[in-house]
Amino acid sequence: MLFLLFFGIQLTAQQSITESQKIDHLVSFVRNLRGAIFIRNGSEHPPTDAANHLQMKREKAGARIKTAKDFVEKIGTKSSISGDLYIIRFANGKEFPCQMVLFNELKKLEGGSAAKK
Numbered sequence: 001m002l003f004l005l006f007f008g009i010q011l012t013a014q015q016s017i018t019e020s021q022k023i024d025h026l027v028s029f030v031r032n033l034r035g036a037i038f039i040r041n042g043s044e045h046p047p048t049d050a051a052n053h054l055q056m057k058r059e060k061a062g063a064r065i066k067t068a069k070d071f072v073e074k075i076g077t078k079s080s081i082s083g084d085l086y087i088i089r090f091a092n093g094k095e096f097p098c099q100m101v102l103f104n105e106l107k108k109l110e111g112g113s114a115a116k117k
Contacts, residue, residue: 022068022109023058026076027051029105035091038098041082044089068109072102 017025030038031051038050045053057075058065065071077099078085086098 017109019067022106023065023071025109026068026071026102026105027055027058030054030102033088033090037089039087039089039095041079041084050086068106072099072106076102 028051031047033047036047038045038047040050040053054075057080058071061075065074076086077097087095088098088101089095
């Protein structure tokens, strides 16, 4: 019974998360990717710098970013200057487009299953 009560509370909490909170989570997720390198316009950046860059782009975009999906597609995918895709190189050396990584994390946050990196 306690399990069901806890499970019910978890579902309610997931359902009530705002789009802004989802975006905050994604920025925090990037900031905390230990050992990862972010490749933006051919330059490598640590997770903290990448998160700061995404947050700056979010602030500049303002009300044009209404959902976490907007955030990933319009801010977390590619450089608005060069058009080059953002890439994340994980500590294990594997590289993935930032968009894929962020959508994967968003899916987990929203309660769906997501592939492991």
